[in-house]
Amino acid sequence: MTEAPYLSINGISKSFGPMQVVRNADIEVGRGEFVSFLGPSGCGKTTILRMVAGFETPSTGSISIDGRDITYLKPSQRNIGMVFQSYALFPNLTVAGNIGFGLRVAGVNRADIDQRVKEMLALIGLPQLADRFPWQLSGGQQQRVALARAIAPRPSVLLLDEPLSALDAKIRVSLREEIRAIQQELGITTIFVTHDQEEALSMSDRVMVMYQGRIEQIGTPAEIYNQPRTSFVAAFVGTLSQLDATVTDLGRGEAKVGSAAISGLTLPDSVKPGDAIRLAIRPESIRREHRDGDQTLEARIESVNFLGAVIRIKLTIGDVALSLDTFNDPTRPSPVNGQTIKVHFAPEAVLALTD
Amino acid sequence: MKRIAAWAALAFGTLYFLLPLMGMTEFSLKMRRGVYSLDAYARVLADPKFQETFSYSVIMAVFTILFGILLVVPTAYWVRLKLPRARPYVEFVTLLPLVIPAIVVVFGYIRLYNTSSWLPLTGTVTGTNILLMFGYATLSLPYMYRAVDTGLRTIDVTTLTEAAQSLGAGWVTILGRLILPNVLVAVLSGAFVTLAIVIGEFTMAALLNRPAFGPYMQLLGANRAYEPAALAVIAFGITWGCMGLIQLVARLAPKPAIPVKD
Numbered sequence: 331m332t333e334a335p336y337l338s339i340n341g342i343s344k345s346f347g348p349m350q351v352v353r354n355a356d357i358e359v360g361r362g363e364f365v366s367f368l369g370p371s372g373c374g375k376t377t378i379l380r381m382v383a384g385f386e387t388p389s390t391g392s393i394s395i396d397g398r399d400i401t402y403l404k405p406s407q408r409n410i411g412m413v414f415q416s417y418a419l420f421p422n423l424t425v426a427g428n429i430g431f432g433l434r435v436a437g438v439n440r441a442d443i444d445q446r447v448k449e450m451l452a453l454i455g456l457p458q459l460a461d462r463f464p465w466q467l468s469g470g471q472q473q474r475v476a477l478a479r480a481i482a483p484r485p486s487v488l489l490l491d492e493p494l495s496a497l498d499a500k501i502r503v504s505l506r507e508e509i510r511a512i513q514q515e516l517g518i519t520t521i522f523v524t525h526d527q528e529e530a531l532s533m534s535d536r537v538m539v540m541y542q543g544r545i546e547q548i549g550t551p552a553e554i555y556n557q558p559r560t561s562f563v564a565a566f567v568g569t570l571s572q573l574d575a576t577v578t579d580l581g582r583g584e585a586k587v588g589s590a591a592i593s594g595l596t597l598p599d600s601v602k603p604g605d606a607i608r609l610a611i612r613p614e615s616i617r618r619e620h621r622d623g624d625q626t627l628e629a630r631i632e633s634v635n636f637l638g639a640v641i642r643i644k645l646t647i648g649d650v651a652l653s654l655d656t657f658n659d660p661t662r663p664s665p666v667n668g669q670t671i672k673v674h675f676a677p678e679a680v681l682a683l684t685d
Numbered sequence: 686m687k688r689i690a691a692w693a694a695l696a697f698g699t700l701y702f703l704l705p706l707m708g709m710t711e712f713s714l715k716m717r718r719g720v721y722s723l724d725a726y727a728r729v730l731a732d733p734k735f736q737e738t739f740s741y742s743v744i745m746a747v748f749t750i751l752f753g754i755l756l757v758v759p760t761a762y763w764v765r766l767k768l769p770r771a772r773p774y775v776e777f778v779t780l781l782p783l784v785i786p787a788i789v790v791v792f793g794y795i796r797l798y799n800t801s802s803w804l805p806l807t808g809t810v811t812g813t814n815i816l817l818m819f820g821y822a823t824l825s826l827p828y829m830y831r832a833v834d835t836g837l838r839t840i841d842v843t844t845l846t847e848a849a850q851s852l853g854a855g856w857v858t859i860l861g862r863l864i865l866p867n868v869l870v871a872v873l874s875g876a877f878v879t880l881a882i883v884i885g886e887f888t889m890a891a892l893l894n895r896p897a898f899g900p901y902m903q904l905l906g907a908n909r910a911y912e913p914a915a916l917a918v919i920a921f922g923i924t925w926g927c928m929g930l931i932q933l934v935a936r937l938a939p940k941p942a943i944p945v946k947d
């Protein structure tokens with residue numbers, strides 16, 4: 331980030347009784363940026379979001395928006411838009427009433443509210459539903475209205491806590507594209523909590539991966555996927571096969587898997603010859619065809635999974651299982667269980683992990 | 686065989702409730718010798734004392750209901766939102782009026798608020814009315830609290846509150862514009878029960894010496910023959926009217942918009 335961060339979360343921790351659920355988290359979000367919090371259930375994503383929204387107070391650390399410290403402000407004074415997993419529309423108000431609620435509370439006059447509500451309804455593509463009540467809407471429509479309600483008062487930051495997880499798969503995909511489009515159109519600074527990596531990777535400018543209350547890595551989706559900095563990130567994001575190896579030669583970047591040597595690896599600075607490391611590789615990086623510079627291992631086919639365009643083959647190398655994705659090619663014989671094949675991969679695609 | 690037993694039980698129950706009622710109604714119609722007439726009703730309705738005491742009780746009921754709403758809705762809401770673990774205890778407290786006799790409560794009031802006490806409420810008519818309203822509110826508390834608490838269960842209080850807060854709403858707005866409208870049906874059913882209780886209440890009104898409907902019924906019952914029966918039928922009609930209204934309102938209730946969870 332070149333300019334000063336818009337939302338900055340400085341060293342916040344949160345404990346509930348003896349249990350520390352957020353540990354010393356530092357996050358900076360630029361103006362108009364879309365950042366996802368990704369992590370397994372219970373890792374503390376919601377807790378950080380709720381501290382930004384003001385529903386929880388950090389045990390230590392501070393939060394500021396546009397240079398203003400908001401750590402101890404009441405939720406109602408923060409001008410933050412929030413979208414909940416359960417939609418949380420007000421059952422006694424119509425769609426228009428829900429969307430206009432924040433403006434009404436702020437004392438905006440009727441005409442301006444009506445105008446803004448119309449704008450919002452057009453934005454979410456539901457102009458004909460203004461007078462419906464929440465119980466007359468589908469889940470997807472309710473969540474759209476909840477989004478419109480959150481952004482109608484022009485909040486400084488928009489927070490979404492797993493807004494799509496209560497919806498079914500098809501709507502989930504279309505709505506996430508819609509949310510991203512609206513976010514970009516309005517240029518609104520957004521934090522999006524999810525435990526769905528596809529969601530996080532496809533929507534975000536940057537992704538923050540959390541585990542057990544700690545931030546594991548913050549980076550662009552490509553960085554997170556291609557250069558995971560910890561073995562947790564490597565394993566959590568995408569599918570990853572891991573092979574145990576022993577470092578043999580630092581200069582050539584060589585390590586041994588069983589009796590086979592693999593060279594050209596990027597080894598961490600901290601390792602010495604003889605150290606045990608783990609080599610991690612993604613299914614799509616393993617090929618059956620050989621290309622220049624490829625390293626080769628021999629593997630046995632354990633099972634073949636026909637996914638349509640892609641065939642996913644489960645292999646074993648020694649006693650380690652890994653998988654390989656290959657495009658379905660009707661002109662070639664399909665792989666057979668029990669067969670021994672040669673697999674190839676570029677050494678640059680291998681991640682050497684020490685922890 | 687089981688079916689027959691069930692029907693028999695139902696028939697017995699119906700007779701048990703209906704026979705006295707029918708007897709009373711029949712008796713109330715016999716004021717004129719030899720024919721059925723509504724004379725007793727006409728007499729009762731024309732009695733200025735009836736009109737006075739009845740309107741007094743209705744007004745007291747209205748104030749009691751308003752006071753009850755102001756007391757119970759925020760309390761039940763707060764308990765659900767912030768003190769969910771205290772719920773059983775609060776519920777227990779609200780049930781106490783069912784086990785403490787009204788006469789104990791009213792003697793307590795008189796001791797605490799008599800003319801020589803620190804807050805001499807019984808010294809003035811308004812003060813006594815207020816005291817009586819507190820008493821009525823206490824009597825209706827178990828029903829009011831239960832009704833409102835049940836109403837709150839149909840909405841996700843915590844999330845709705847947080848949604849409103851993030852939109853800039855304060856407590857008054859949240860209670861007035863969101864919580865109350867969403868539990869209105871429940872509040873109304875509590876209100877009708879309160880009305881029925883206040884209309885028929887005797888002990889408190891008599892001991893505080895207020896011109897309420899309950900003591901009037903009692904007085905009439907001690908001195909006349911046909912009119913009390915007519916009055917009882919009227920009072921019964923009012924109570925059942927309230928019950929009917931509860932049913933009606935509950936049927937017209939809007940559906941909850943969010944999955945109910947507890």
Ligand SMILES: Nc1ncnc2c1ncn2[C@@H]1O[C@H](COP(=O)(O)OP(=O)(O)OP(=O)(O)O)[C@@H](O)[C@H]1O
Nearest residue numbers: 346351369370371372373374375376377378524525
């Ligand atoms: N109010 C609370 N009191 C006590 N513990 C809490 C409270 N809120 C959250 N926790 C605990 O803090 C931890 C982190 O919770 P959090 O809700 O932030 O997880 P999450 O990452 O959002 O998980 P999920 O994906 O399941 O929503 C959990 O172990 C949870 O049990």
Ligand SMILES: [Mg+2]
Nearest residue numbers: 375376377491
């Ligand atoms: Mg969560």
